[in-house]
Amino acid sequence: MSEHESNNAPSHDGDTGEDFRCGTVALLGRPNVGKSTLLNALIGMRLSIVSPKPQTTRHRILGIATSDEGQILYVDTPGLHRGARKAMNRSLNRAARSAMAEVDLGVQVIEAGRFTDEDEAVYDALAAQSVPRLLVVNKVDKLKDKGAMLPFVSKLLEERSFDEVFYVSALKRKGLEAIQQGILSRLPQQPPIFGPDDVTDRSERFLAAELVREQLMLRLEQELPYATTVEIEQFRDREDGVTEVHAVVWVERDGQKAIVIGQGGAQLKAVGSGARRAMERLFDRRVFLRLWVKVREGWVDDETALKRFGYTD
Incomplete structure (x- = not known):
């Protein structure tokens, strides 16, 4: 399956072999790094709402992507942010943090060329969990100086540990297949939780x-x-x-x-x-x-x- 094809209409008939993998993945990051756009691209449909404004996502959204190899349950979370003065902001932070404790794998999404104090807070929260963690560098198409990418990531990894790093443009649907394979390889071997045509648990x-x-x-x-x-x-x-x-x-x-x-x-x-x-x-x-x-x-x-x-x- 290419990264430009929808992966929410699997061809298997429900019979899964011993190699079939299934698990839950949290998409984490500070507000406005493109988590919802990434979720929509990964499941092949526009499920999570998107706007240019930060903190558009207020709820945990489950997106289900099923293929012959496995079923990935993506959890799009509200962006973790500091200065949570109001009850709403505290609620959003709780939703994001609680998602980390319920997944098989964590994916931190950052913006190419930018790593802020809020990104650091997300990393610290994710590193406290005993699950594999991947780094997704999003919006690579917007980085004018492409030569600065590897030094940026190398410096970032000097004091932080990720199992693997992926470079994507969620908006242009570039690099998605590599993420999917990287996630699937780290999920437990077990039968699917949802049906082959399910794309979310939300009504x-x-x-x-x-x-x-x-x-x-x-x-x-x-x-x-x-x-x-x-x-x-x-x-x-x-x-x-x-x-x-x-x-x-x-x-x-x-x-x-x-x-x-x-x-x-x-x-x-x-x-x-x-x-x-x-x-x-x-x-x-x-x-x-x-x-x-x-x-x-x-x-x-x-x-x-x-x-x-x-x-x-």
Whole structure:
């Protein structure tokens, strides 16, 4: 299988031999290094939402890639970051750290040519776990001085230990096959956990909320996307074959509500149109989406609200 082909439609019929491998892999890194883009590329479909803004990923997302050789369960985690002052930030860090304790292998994703204090914190957390660890240097296509790559990695490895290093461009789908083989070779030999056609353990209801939130991340300016979350109030398949989705966009203040709605409702309409089209592509059927905007003051620092919105275990 080439790195440009989807690997979520395996050819095997469910009979796995003794060499079949299966295990869980955590994709770890500071915010905005491309973990979600890498997950989507590795499983061959757009599962985890992506935006240019850091901390787009707020939940652990499981992506399943099954081939004749094995089944890899990729866990896309929120980016580990320092200065977690609010309950939301602490929740994201807990989600990322807890993922490390439940996997067979850890993959730290960094940006080519850049290793920050937050990258160091991710490494320290991963090194504390007794699992193999791989380093993925992402965005190699954006590094202008290609000759600086090997010295950069050599210096990085002087005081840090990884089992193997991979150079990729997740956005351009370059170097993926080598990562897959490197991961598979380190997973335990055991039968698959999920079916050959499964791509995630998340429900369509959850994915619908994420697709609305993705549009908010893409369309809203500055800090406003971080004050929003999405709750699905209704998700049903109608007799006419259309899936009807009712969703609430929660914000912290009345002023934010006005911005999300926009003049004459234009902003909310654009968010809804983009999310509906994304749902129809992902679910492969027609979708009727209705959106509302409501205010819950201080929800990002409210443990009760976070639990309601699915951010805590």
